[in-house]
């Protein structure tokens with residue numbers, strides 16, 4: 001009988017100097033938190049939330065109880081952040097995402113705020129369980145941009161909901177889903193999901209056996225993509241035993257003791273890392289929280305419209321240029337054909353044609369330039385055949401010289 005097993009890995013990434021992600025992998029409860037704000041705030045915020053919510057890791061008699069407990073723990077953690085900021089004003093503006101699950105028998109309670117993600121892999125199909133609380137997701141939901149556009153949108157890091165010192169009653173999404181032995185759950189920060197595609201995530205989850213191997217592989221995938229952000233991954237494999245092994249694991253900033261006073265001064269700066277990754281040197285815009293103020297979504301939509309307009313204008317210019325090139329080519333090509341001559345037959349007589357014999361569809365690229373009095377029938381058989389097959393000339397003079405020769409042949413024949 002397989003027991004439920006899990007693994008949690010957090011990596012600072014290749015560019016950031018500190019890890020602002022935290023995660024907790026317990027016996028029944030798993031949580032990822034991605035902190036943001038200030039020089040020292042993000043790691044403190046995510047660590048506080050991970051440690052506070054971990055207190056809710058216990059056996060619950062019903063999903064409803066677990067849902068209530070998880071949500072209460074998140075609200076309590078939110079209050080703790082506000083209190084911490086009250087005591088340490090240098091942490092003002094800190095916040096964190098939080099995405100967690102609690103296992104209750106054959107069911108999973110999900111609680112989520114921010115843009116960390118929870119996925120379920122079942123029977124080879126990866127399903128994203130949570131919706132990002134980002135402005136770009138709002139734009140996607142309202143049909144204004146596609147998910148592909150959202151993935152590269154310049155405002156993709158702007159969050160609409162987080163835990164922090166701003167909102168005393170943050171809106172947390174919760175739901176209860178069924179789960180069964182063989183399901184593989186993934187909790188991750190956007191350091192994974194923003195840089196590794198869902199297809200690659202699914203492939204990594206399917207091609208690995210143990211939860212630890214899967215978590216390691218996902219972090220490696222993010223590092224292979226430059227890992228501009230901190231990356232944190234929890235993989236939970238649902239077994240058929242209701243009694244999971246006791247576990248109490250923190251990773252990321254929650255793994256270290258909380259210390260925030262003067263922390264930014266002590267932190268080493270890792271500049272050389274930037275130089276090693278010149279192509280990835282552009283750090284992603286720091287995730288930040290914008291409370292949903294009046295008109296902000298509308299501003300973003302206007303910004304998007306202007307961007308779309310610029311795109312349309314660019315396309316228009318490209319199309320006009322392409323047409324200009326095609327027209328020029330046709331005109332120059334036609335003029336070239338009209339500098340060519342050949343000798344052929346027109347109404348039974350030898351004639352000089354201007355242009356080339358080839359036709360483009362219904363368009364004739366040649367016309368009679370001059371019809372002579374030489375009857376083709378008067379020519380010796382060989383010349384008759386040649387003229388019918390047409391005789392190419394270098395220019396008009398050459399064409400007239402050919403006519404002269406044919407004229408002589410016609411005379412000889414008579």
Ligand code: CA
Nearest residue numbers: 034190191229
């Ligand atoms: Ca992040």
